[in-house]
Amino acid sequence: MPDGGIGASTKRREDVRFLTGKGRYTDDYNRPDQTYVWFLRSDVAHGRITKLxxxxxxxxPGVVKIFTSADFTTAGGIPAGWQIHDRQGEPMKEPKHPILAEGKVRHVGDPIAAVVAETRAQARDAAEAIEVDIEELPAVVDMRAALEAGSALVHDDMGTNLCFDWGFVEDNRDAVDAAIKAAPHVTTLELVNNRLIPNAMEPRVALGDYDQADDQHTLYTTSQNPHVIRLLMGAFVLSIPEQKLRVVAPDVGGGFGSKIFHYAEEAFVTAAAKVVGRPVKWTSTRSEAFMSDAHGRDHVTKIELATEKDGTFLALRSTTLANMGAYLSTFAPSIPTYLHGTLMAGNYKTPQIYVNVRAVFTNTVPVDAYRGAGRPEATFQIERVIDKAARELGIDPIEIRRRNYVTEFPYQTPVAVNYDIGDYNALMDKLIEIADVAGFPARREESAARGRLRGLGISSYIEACGIAPSNLVGQLGARAGLYEAATVRVNPTGGITVFTGSHSHGQGHETTFPQVVASMLGIDAGSIEISHGDTAKVPFGMGTYGSRSLAVGGSAIVKAVDKIIAKAKKIAAHLMEAAETDIELKDGRFSVAGTDKSVAWADVTLAAYVPHNYPLDQIEPGLEETAFYDPSNFTYPAGAYACEVEVDPETGVVTVLGFAAADDFGNVVNPMIVEGQVHGGIAQGIGQAMLEAAGYDENGQITTGSYMDYAMPRSNDVPNYKVDHSCVTPCTHNPLGVKGCGEAGAIGSPPAFVNAVLDALNSGGIKVDHINMPLTPSRVWAAIQAARA
Amino acid sequence: MYAFELVRPATVAEAVAALAEDGAQALGGGQTLIPTLKARLAMPEKLVSLGGIAELRGVTVEGDEVRIGGGTPHATVAHEVAKAYPALASLAERIGDPHVRNRGTIGGSLANNDPSACYPAAALASGATIVTNKREIAADDYFQGMFATALDEGEIITEVIFPIPQAAHYEKIRQPASRFPLVAVFVAKFADGVRVAVTGAAENGVFRWTEAEEALSADFSPSAVEGLSADSDGMIGDMHGTPEYRAHLIGVMTRRAVAAAG
Amino acid sequence: MPQVSMTVNGRKVSGEVEGRTLLVEFLREGLRLTGTHVGCDTAQCGACVVHVNGNSIKSCNIFALEADGAEVTTIEGIAGKDGSLSVVQAAFQTHHGLQCGYCTPGMVMTATSLLKENPAPSEAEIREYLEGNICRCTGYHNIVKAIQAAAAELGSNRVAAE
Structure with missing residues (x-):
């Protein structure tokens, strides 16, 4: 094994450019003679445009052209990438999402017109001079009210605000109803999964360029998946053949899901660049981001858990309203359905489960995937209702989980998925050790001496990553495949460029993917380069989201390297006049088994490109291979998390004192990077649970339109984390045995935090069943007052 | 931002002259004004930067008072008054973040009188004197409601004079997003009585909690204000806290401030 | 249009700006020093932190004209002339104190200021000092660790020099 192979905490090579200010983010790109666009956005949630x-x-001054919807009469709408069928088998309602508003505005921030000018300031100045009259209509904000008869309609022609009413698994519905009716104990909880704004630190940017000479469009954009953007925008919106459209996503400053989706601004700059004959650049301000980036979560749920008196789970029923916002964002319909319903078994062998989700249109920003995407929503319900059940039944929260864990694999859940492998008890054992659960009572006493209430919250989670296989997700409504592609190009002198369809926006692929290839070939990782993010360079790939890059993208690389090795062995066999089956590759050398004959990696690669002594009758020259990998199943990372908090009962202020995470990610390529992913996920989970919420007032105005009111987790809000990934059950169906680690932290942590606060309160004699996230000082204090009243 | 002309006078006299023009507005450290301009919520024709005026910067401690130039950044105050008036230094070193503290000025903060700003609480509780290019204004007369002060158009705060109390403390609970005070209380004990100023809580901005002042003047101890509660009438209600919550916090912050002041 | 002159990373520069041109705009668009980033418009995220006359400030919250005549250091001016990473930069790499890299220039500038003001900060002091720098990726754990490591290294360098 060379240095820097699989399992090494190799320092990240991309860091050097980031640390010295040499990163190349989209806004750092400028084209000669470039213009700037400012979007005039609706300042009302719902209305009819009566004058423009x-x-x-x-x-x-400086105005080049002003665009309205009249300039896009031949363009298609921004498409939804997933079609859901409702309980009756009818397709979801799918309203048109125009690039610029057509007659009606449907959320604050909906773009009405776009000014292209010589400078950004001139574009904004001119946008203010556009005369626009909007006849305001009642805003649809609350999901329950949206479904009542007589509600205003976000989309008039649909006749309803209901996008779909989905049942999963619909055949389980009656059996689950009956099981809950007959159960000795039923725990019920009504809860909100709060609406979040992803807030990648880099705001979105789109720069459109058009080369008249060869009729080529180029879009530079802040995307997690440039090929998906090229496909959606080219095929559905602008009718540009893919060979005429290049999409480049260079260094991207965080995504968390929000940069998966195809946005109107991308289509606009691409189209406008051709119309004005000059490049057009859009750089979002943070204020714009709050009203134009897709939001996340926003579920209102009733969860019911039926149990025996001893805590054995009998049945689970989840009834959820899921906010879609004003239009369907790219993957919006899949989030509350297949990415949520399929996870409702959690880590437990609950025999009967039924999930009902009604997706609702409202006059708010579209809602789509945000780190975890459906899985945090599922986990939060399960782990909260279990904690409440434990309290009601007088069972220790760790014990009730253990009594119900799935312990035999593979395990077929009642919600379609099949867990290949895991060991949830081992994770809980590890958690108890690293969180020092044994020492908790003493720590609680120490807090009590200072007038503070200390609480310990536990959660378990299971995740489904690397969503697949394509033929199955196609049946479920996906309009895209979910494979990944890689090309491995070996250069004559032995260096390698790997072209991956995955996209790195913080995950460290430039470091970890070479580790994988280096391990397979036994060569130095430093001679391997990763290329990603440019449709003109890399094979058609699906990008990075859903913790899929290593499990799916890494597997594609492995498959391509396998092909390289197979061909290289043929060449080596020829060079050494040996049988191909006798060739072994070790530490970067090919040798003939049982002899001292060997040739170096670089000898073989040179022969491939200078084929003077070469089996031309059997194989082609060159050493470059492409593979597409389509997984046979999801991967199922799992973990057990513990959060320790202190509540100041006088002020309601919660302080997070400790957080421990024991995760099973299968095999780990770079422990340092994996731990960093967990850290970040935990902070986002604590953010959701303690700080963050996107607010709307009854008129559909965003009440959290900047960092003045949207509370981002800061360094002094979070503790150091204890993370462990030593419990390993390798994935059974991908070549690396890896599972994915990007979202785990954000999935497991919100319930651990909320359970901790409730433990602090209840153990302190303050009887509180639930507090909706975020658990701000004001909400915690109000709950304490209500309990004492 | 809308377009404007930016001028950088070198003296107070030049600044005053520049501010006499129509549409002119003073620019202190800009930590609040610049975000406001970015949001196009203000439309000055001319911004008169006070940042280049040396005579506006500096801290002097003389006997029982601290004099702070109106253009002095928070970081300088935190450093310079640490010995003479630790409660004021502690307030200054908890405003915003280190970068904001290197730019934001005491004069800018007091002239803006944001209902959630920190400095107004110190000025009011200390019974400070606001010195301008024209006159001296007692803190009790200076603060006139949310974003409202006794300053005339074009009037510049040149200095703020703080009497140094026998004991003082500033206790704050932060609004989780902006990190401005959700509620903060400055308690200052002088030979002739105790002053208690509250910021972040009331729609009309900083105010003196006279009931607490009376109780604490009689007995400067946390127990003196135990059970005393502020009226929730006129308190701010928003997603970060109801009026009742803010009123409750005033009591808690006051007790804790007294305990910390010793 | 008014002319502005300043010294940026040791180089004398000047250019035409408007009154409303922010320092960060002058750096990014005027000088093409794109390492300094903009992450918000309310002066909270800290991606734009640079040093002006030795003090860390948010370059999105100061006009270019206000920095006329100033000494400005940006992230591009932190590494050695030979490209070697500073102690703080190297510690961020060693301890994985960055992921997407967008907040990183501001974090490095802030950490550099902190260690100048307070060579041996506690964990709590580090976390308080980072109050004005938002990172969405790392959860701060490794940033804090990197700064602690840099402080230790700078401390032992100082001891060695004495």
């Missing part, structure tokens, strides 16, 4: 006069604005 751009003539005065057109006369403003």
């Amino acid at each position: 006069d751009t003539s005065a604005a057109e006369a403003m």
